[in-house]
Amino acid sequence: MSKKETKNTFEHSLNRLEKIVTSLEEGEVSLEESLKMYEEGIQLSKECIETLNKAELKIKQLTKDLNGKLQLTDFEE
Amino acid sequence: MSDEKILSVTELTKQIKGVLELGFTNIWIQGEISNFKLHSSGHIYFTLKDASSQISAVMWRSRAAQLIFRPNDGMKVMVRGNITVYEPRGNYQIDCFQLQPLGKGELQQAFEQLKQKLFEEGLFEEENKKSLPVFPQKIGIVTSPTGAAIRDILSVLSRRFPSIEVILVPVKVQGIGAAEEIAEAIADLNRQKLVDVMIIGRGGGSLEDLWAFNEEIVARAVFASTIPIISAVGHEIDFSISDFVADLRAPTPSAAAELVVKDKNEVVELIRNFCYTMNNSMINSFEAYKNTVSNLTQSYSFNKPHDMLRQRSQQIDELQNRLTRNMLHSFSMTKQRTQFLSSRIKTTNPKSILKRGFAIVRQDESIISSVKKSISAKPATIEFHDGIIDAEILRKRK
Numbered sequence: 325m326s327k328k329e330t331k332n333t334f335e336h337s338l339n340r341l342e343k344i345v346t347s348l349e350e351g352e353v354s355l356e357e358s359l360k361m362y363e364e365g366i367q368l369s370k371e372c373i374e375t376l377n378k379a380e381l382k383i384k385q386l387t388k389d390l391n392g393k394l395q396l397t398d399f400e401e
Numbered sequence: 402m403s404d405e406k407i408l409s410v411t412e413l414t415k416q417i418k419g420v421l422e423l424g425f426t427n428i429w430i431q432g433e434i435s436n437f438k439l440h441s442s443g444h445i446y447f448t449l450k451d452a453s454s455q456i457s458a459v460m461w462r463s464r465a466a467q468l469i470f471r472p473n474d475g476m477k478v479m480v481r482g483n484i485t486v487y488e489p490r491g492n493y494q495i496d497c498f499q500l501q502p503l504g505k506g507e508l509q510q511a512f513e514q515l516k517q518k519l520f521e522e523g524l525f526e527e528e529n530k531k532s533l534p535v536f537p538q539k540i541g542i543v544t545s546p547t548g549a550a551i552r553d554i555l556s557v558l559s560r561r562f563p564s565i566e567v568i569l570v571p572v573k574v575q576g577i578g579a580a581e582e583i584a585e586a587i588a589d590l591n592r593q594k595l596v597d598v599m600i601i602g603r604g605g606g607s608l609e610d611l612w613a614f615n616e617e618i619v620a621r622a623v624f625a626s627t628i629p630i631i632s633a634v635g636h637e638i639d640f641s642i643s644d645f646v647a648d649l650r651a652p653t654p655s656a657a658a659e660l661v662v663k664d665k666n667e668v669v670e671l672i673r674n675f676c677y678t679m680n681n682s683m684i685n686s687f688e689a690y691k692n693t694v695s696n697l698t699q700s701y702s703f704n705k706p707h708d709m710l711r712q713r714s715q716q717i718d719e720l721q722n723r724l725t726r727n728m729l730h731s732f733s734m735t736k737q738r739t740q741f742l743s744s745r746i747k748t749t750n751p752k753s754i755l756k757r758g759f760a761i762v763r764q765d766e767s768i769i770s771s772v773k774k775s776i777s778a779k780p781a782t783i784e785f786h787d788g789i790i791d792a793e794i795l796r797k798r799k
Binding site: 333341344348369384 | 534535536538541546555558559562563564565566567568569570571586589590593595665668669672673675676678679682683685686689690
């Protein structure tokens with residue numbers, strides 16, 4: 325459930341941002357609407373850049389235990 | 402006969418064993434594989450034969466695991482090993498510790514055959530290829546946990562786009578059983594639905610080293626995957642079957658890592674551009690709105706009420722003017738008429754008639770306008786323009 329939510333947050337945000345930019349560029353939204361969109365767009369761009377800047381690579385490994393059950397563990401290089 | 406030593410089966414077998422096992426050590430033989438079996442224990446059993454003879458062969462698990470390719474029935478191979486005797490059955494066999502295809506041609510041929518077969522089945526068709534996610538969050542990597550490939554991939558990923566999660570499925574990438582492990586890892590990742598995209602591959606090596614990625618079982622697993630797969634096997638010049646089936650071929654594992662994620666700085670730049678465009682659009686749209694407003698306030702329609710007011714007041718002014726003019730006119734008309742009337746009145750003044758010789762007869766102050774009205778023997782007055790005569794009526798005539 326939360327997997328799906330977090331799964332494409334970044335891509336989703338970036339897509340939404342792109343959509344907003346296109347709409348604003350085409351100028352076919354009302355002034356009120358465009359102000360809202362602009363605010364949302366700025367917020368999204370902040371979030372996206374934040375995500376990009378604070379992240380570090382997480383590495384896990386998928387292995388089978390003795391019973392053949394799959395388990396995720398941290399990977400030590 | 403009694404002098405002759407009678408051997409038990411065991412004694413004989415032991416003697417044969419001694420002769421054979423000492424006489425045939427570390428020998429090379431060549432032949433064709435048949436009845437190939439990979440036992441669940443990991444040992445492999447097969448028969449080596451040529452046109453007229455055959456010999457059983459075994460390769461124990463520890464050696465089999467080192468195999469660089471998967472032997473198949475019909476494959477011509479060279480084996481090196483020792484002859485051993487299996488006493489319980491009185492069989493002899495060759496215990497192989499080395500097994501290799503009889504010349505490179507064999508592997509190449511197997512490669513071409515499988516490639517042709519899978520091509521005909523449509524496993525390489527462009528229309529079956531899935532597109533890669535633009536921003537994958539989780540990337541599966543099927544490779545050796547100790548190889549060069551995983552190091553290269555991780556280093557590129559952390560440099561380019563570290564905001565992702567990597568799930569490594571450690572597998573053997575060469576030797577017997579490697580292909581099965583790779584195929585199973587692909588299937589596991591699909592079952593668990595843990596990743597958005599996966600890289601399968603390994604670093605460079607000989608054709609034999611890379612052989613697992615030319616196995617049919619791997620090709621089928623790649624084809625069956627619902628998760629997009631990038632195949633990155635060996636170096637630029639190495640092509641494997643998995644490269645053809647995969648959704649994307651990368652020349653090396655590092656290249657696969659570069660293909661799977663965008664560069665973080667490029668994305669940041671993209672977002673900056675988005676912000677710039679947004680700002681410009683907002684400024685432009687504000688300008689446009691401002692223009693619209695100012696155009697509107699200057700427009701005829703917007704100014705119509707004022708205009709109407711002005712028109713009305715002008716109308717009123719005009720009406721007032723007309724009213725004044727009319728009044729003046731009618732006043733002067735009245736004046737004229739009055740003058741005219743007064744002059745006419747003057748002409749009708751009886752006094753002026755009297756001047757012309759007429760006279761007014763009165764009796765008791767009443768004007769006598771007819772003979773009938775006159776009363777005889779009663780004093781009357783006759784008024785002339787210059788005075789009055791007292792008179793008396795003598796006689797009435799008609």
